[in-house]
Amino acid sequence: MRIKEKINKWLNQSTGMSFYIATTRNPAFGDYTTNIAFSIKGNPEDNANKILSNIDHNPDIVDKIESKNGFINIFLSKSALLGVIDSVRIEGDQYGSYNKGKGKKILLEFVSANPTGLLVVPNGRAASIGDCLQRVLSFMGYSVDKEFYIDDCGRQIKLLAQSIRARIMGKDVPEGGYKGEYVNELAKMAESVKSDNLEEFAVATMVSRQKKTLSDFGVEFNNWVRESKIIEMCTELIEDLRKKDLIYKKDEALWFKATLFGDDKDRVLIKRDGEYTYITPDIAYHINKFKRGYDTLIDILGPDHLGHIPPLKGALEALGYSSKNLIILISQWVTTLEGGKKKRMSKREGRFIALDDIISSIGKDVTKFIFLTRRRDSHLVFDMDAAKEESKDNPVYYIQYAYARMSSVERVAKERGIDTNYSKIHLLGNREELNLLKKLIHFPEIVEDVEKTLEPNHIPNYLSELASLFHTFYEMHRVVSNDIDLSGARLALTQAVKNVLGIGLSLLGISAPEKM
């Protein structure tokens, strides 16, 4: 049981009240605090004192419990703090995980970029977040698959093929066509393989390039689903809706009664020309996901997909699926700065920054870290020049360096024949050591926070803080010294910190180097 739960149980047994325990930020207010005295009528300070008088002493966990300004502050005992070293040792690379998901099946769909171009910076953001969420949710006992939806139908593909054809013939691309350099490359390749189906050739080539980029980024998908396969399911979808009397013809198009399900207008499923609109296969696709046995679907989309959400959720409800089981996360755009100026992106015009270029110029770890430290909602600014220049000062190196330093300490200890000694950890006790122990205790709470909010940025923030505490400790105290017992104890602490740092980095999909 985690310390927070132990505290909760203890307070509950003493007083019969249920407490909300929060972590404090200021050490003067203890390690944990509760504001319960504010939620009761009367003067908070009196309430706090009254509650305090009912609480039995619990020296195993708590050193001191006191009321201040109406808050009840709890100071952990040294033995409770030291206990975390054992927890980390026993749980190893599973420290912080627990089977909350109980094998519940989740399908995470993200990136799903059109195969009409290379992956760009915002795709990298979605890739980082999606991959991290998969790792965290798996860590928490869910069974998670990652899926990429390939839009291989529609006008855009025809346009891409036309653009390639124009390039082959040495002409300008048609109006609104794709002008990027990669189109020229596609044209050359198409000529050499003498492909007779230019559309299929272009899609296959672009998909494999995107796959390569993602693989270089350390992101692998379980499934790649093509819209052209999903299209086949649309007839059944329409039929199901027809049976429920939820469609009608108007102006020679087929409409879905989306307004019955909270949408502000009805939506066209089949256009006048007989083609499906974008949302039709999209609905069929999501139904197909549920039919494949997933309990929860999570989509990470760009803000340009906002308009799809109401008809999609509406259609799911219409067909008896709970739209609550479809969680849509919007990952905001990335504004790219180059030369201090906003760079207006346009794939068609060939104005974009390819994810490949970012990965090769600043590295995958730095790139991921930049994306994962920001909240999904932030409209982040990606300054290319600053990213290149500052990449050596990037906080991710600060964390990795702490990891490498610890590895180095272990190597030195080994050379000198000094072993980790868990039976001596009671020798730990200076401020820097205690701060590290307190931080380690919080790790499981941080991971669970990400599971709850689906917001990865808590992990990088936490790791930076943990690394900072380690660097401070390292500068002030020697781990490996002539004092064999103390060295053994500090090695035990170092190992615990290293372990947690390693888990955190692996949840982010970022490497943990033994040497730098």
Add this chain to the structure above:
RNA sequence: GCGCCUGUAGCUCAAAUGGAUAGAGCAUCGGAUUUCUAAUCCGAGGGUUGUGGGUUCAACUCCCGCCAGGCGUACCA
């Protein structure tokens, strides 16, 4: 017009159910290394959290108005 998102230090971003003195990195300035990696540490300056109200013992956080920006509001995808 309406809907979603955003606005925090010079810059990029944090702030764990509303909680106590709003924190980091970069940049600027000053210090630290015969000892485990200086990609480090210690310290200084820098804030009316866009703005005006409201709720609350307590507001960056919740509610309303306003300003600014992104996106959506297609028989495009």
